[in-house]
Amino acid sequence: MSDRSSAPGGLALIESLVNTLxxxxxxxxxxxxxxxxxxxxxxxxxxxxxxLRESLRAALLAHAGHAPHGRVTPLGELLARAPLVVAVD
Incomplete structure (x- = not known):
């Protein structure tokens, strides 16, 4: 168990999804x-x-300066398939 607090607001849902593995x-x-x-x-x-979970996980790892645990669809590519387009850099 981590001593870190949960993500704020709507990010708690993303945190929950990523933590299902x-x-x-x-x-x-x-x-x-x-x-x-x-x-x-x-x-x-x-x-x-x-x-989606693995793409999010890879983006979070990259933000912290780490490589992904395996090959994943880049988050930007995955989100571009959705009706709403979000750019992540």
Whole structure:
């Protein structure tokens, strides 16, 4: 458990999504009934939700000066597919 406080406001949802994977144990809780409801997704949405989670994780790691844990779709590319376009640099 970290001594850090939770992310403020709406960022808490992003933090929750990113934290659905324990990288050390590879335990993935995104597909639990609780998290499906929390994030408003279905079983069919899981592959895209996981792709988003890993892109967010890679962006956060890059911001902290670290390489991603694996190959991911760049967040900017992933967001460009969405109806709302957000530029991240």
């Amino acid at each position: 324990d990288i050390e144990t590879t335990a993935d809780s995104l597909g639990t009934a609780e998290n499906l409801e929390r994030f408003g997704i279905t079983e069919a949405d899981l592959p895209r939700a996981r792709e």
